[in-house]
Amino acid sequence: MYLIVSLAILVTMALALIRAVKGPSVYDRVLAVNMFGTKTALLLAVVAFLYGRPDFLDLALAYALINFVGVLAVLEFFQKRSARRTGEASNGPGA
Amino acid sequence: MALVLDILSWLLLSAGGFFVLSGGIGALRMPNFYTRMHAASLTDSAGSILILLGIILQAGWSLPTIKLAAILVFLLLTGPTATYALANAALLSGMRPEAAVRNNVAGDAPE
Numbered sequence: 668m669y670l671i672v673s674l675a676i677l678v679t680m681a682l683a684l685i686r687a688v689k690g691p692s693v694y695d696r697v698l699a700v701n702m703f704g705t706k707t708a709l710l711l712a713v714v715a716f717l718y719g720r721p722d723f724l725d726l727a728l729a730y731a732l733i734n735f736v737g738v739l740a741v742l743e744f745f746q747k748r749s750a751r752r753t754g755e756a757s758n759g760p761g762a
Numbered sequence: 763m764a765l766v767l768d769i770l771s772w773l774l775l776s777a778g779g780f781f782v783l784s785g786g787i788g789a790l791r792m793p794n795f796y797t798r799m800h801a802a803s804l805t806d807s808a809g810s811i812l813i814l815l816g817i818i819l820q821a822g823w824s825l826p827t828i829k830l831a832a833i834l835v836f837l838l839l840t841g842p843t844a845t846y847a848l849a850n851a852a853l854l855s856g857m858r859p860e861a862a863v864r865n866n867v868a869g870d871a872p873e
Contacts, residue, residue, distance in 0.1 A: 675779035679786030735840035
């Protein structure tokens with residue numbers, strides 16, 4: 668049973684990777700990477716019980732937190748960059 | 763009693779696997795950014811809750827249950843926050859939802 672669920676999560680991670688490579692906009696890629704990170708935490712929790720090693724749960728906890736902070740940092744970066752670009756564009760052409 | 767718990771946790775795990783898989787397919791196949799975000803948030807909420815509850819039923823009363831509950835709480839707190847920040851950043855960068863563009867609901871005129 669754990670094996671089937673972990674296979675489903677792995678297929679979903681592969682689909683998220685395809686979306687991250689294909690994604691037309693930056694935000695599609697961030698969405699796919701966020702989904703990939705959440706599924707990593709879920710997959711670690713399932714694999715911990717599949718192999719009978721509950722230590723993996725600590726790794727899943729750490730991945731959930733790191734993924735959240737990483738997505739927020741990337742979003743902040745892109746927001747600042749787009750704001751700076753629109754500011755440069757309004758200052759004059761070719762800036 | 764143990765058999766009932768096993769069957770219940772199997773049901774929860776397979777339902778969670780189904781939701782995760784359908785959300786992944788939706789995130790790949792949906793036509794537009796906001797609909798893709800809707801599909802991806804399905805895996806964040808329903809998939810995480812069902813799969814982690816299924817594992818919790820298998821773990822019983824032990825330390826792993828507490829860790830799994832902590833993972834569930836963190837995922838439920840951070841998933842919607844990340845989705846909101848993503849939608850906010852996309853909307854601020856000028857990406858309009860299609861219905862709002864068609865009916866001009868979002869306020870300012872589309873470009």
